[in-house]
Amino acid sequence: MRLRGLAAGLGASVLATGCGLVLGISSGEYDPDPFGLDAGAAGAGGAAGAGGAAGAGGIAGSGGTAGAGGTAGAGAEPPPCTALLDDLEDGDGAILRCQGRVGSWYTYNDGTRSGTQTPLPGRPFLPVSPGHGPSDYAAHVAGSGFVSRGAGMGFDLNLAPGGAKLSYDASAYAGLTFWAKAAAPTHIYVNFPDRNTDREGGVCEGSGCGDHFGKGLDLTTEWAQYTVMFSALSTDGWGVPAPPALDAAHVYSIEFHTAKSTVFDMLVDDIAFVP
Numbered sequence: 001m002r003l004r005g006l007a008a009g010l011g012a013s014v015l016a017t018g019c020g021l022v023l024g025i026s027s028g029e030y031d032p033d034p035f036g037l038d039a040g041a042a043g044a045g046g047a048a049g050a051g052g053a054a055g056a057g058g059i060a061g062s063g064g065t066a067g068a069g070g071t072a073g074a075g076a077e078p079p080p081c082t083a084l085l086d087d088l089e090d091g092d093g094a095i096l097r098c099q100g101r102v103g104s105w106y107t108y109n110d111g112t113r114s115g116t117q118t119p120l121p122g123r124p125f126l127p128v129s130p131g132h133g134p135s136d137y138a139a140h141v142a143g144s145g146f147v148s149r150g151a152g153m154g155f156d157l158n159l160a161p162g163g164a165k166l167s168y169d170a171s172a173y174a175g176l177t178f179w180a181k182a183a184a185p186t187h188i189y190v191n192f193p194d195r196n197t198d199r200e201g202g203v204c205e206g207s208g209c210g211d212h213f214g215k216g217l218d219l220t221t222e223w224a225q226y227t228v229m230f231s232a233l234s235t236d237g238w239g240v241p242a243p244p245a246l247d248a249a250h251v252y253s254i255e256f257h258t259a260k261s262t263v264f265d266m267l268v269d270d271i272a273f274v275p
Helices: none
Strands: 084-086 105-109 116-118 139-144 151-156 175-182 186-192 213-219 224-229 253-258 264-274
Touching (some): 105 139
Antiparallel strands (some): 139 264, 186 213, 186 253
16 A cells, blocks of 8 residues: 555645644753753753763653554453554554553643644644554654654553553663664753653652653654663663663653754654663
């Protein structure tokens, strides 16, 4: 099945406008310099920590509106989890549901009023066609004009009934692998909000939340597989208190984040943990 929604290639995406409001996000929740480009801008400790530019202080995303029902029928016991998080082939905005893992895709941005993004935060997130290889679907986000903290897409790993975020135990895995491409070469971060960096965890303090562990990657215009090992993750170093390493036993979500002032148009598919 060929691409219909992006008929002239990824660069032809129609961007929604007027995204001055990022639902569910309060001021001061963002990393003011998620990629360490402005030394010291984050205040004391604002310089990139170990790993330098690989530090990925992220933006807390706003939860998508699509339910996290997965494939199990109403009242049915979900199947045991495998390493596969989502291949998008069910065509909905939820990751693959399994025992202890249920979540929805969402988009987020820094609230710049002149910025454009599709889909908008809080709107239904639906995969586009085609995906990687013979796949029918992939996750897609496009936009530009976010000048303070950037934008991106992601998914939660463990949503309680009613939508509250719970942490997920990913300690049985060593990293994340996925396939991706972009309309033009694009630098992104893969972020892993955990109990120490996400406000939901209650460990970080005020504006010190959001300095998530992550890794920088360069997407190309052709489908390619990318692997991010947990051992290679770092923060920018300004989070309060500064955690020593990713708490893989208490991860909230996974995000694909772009820097401020980045024009982005990317597809992600076949996301899985590395055993």
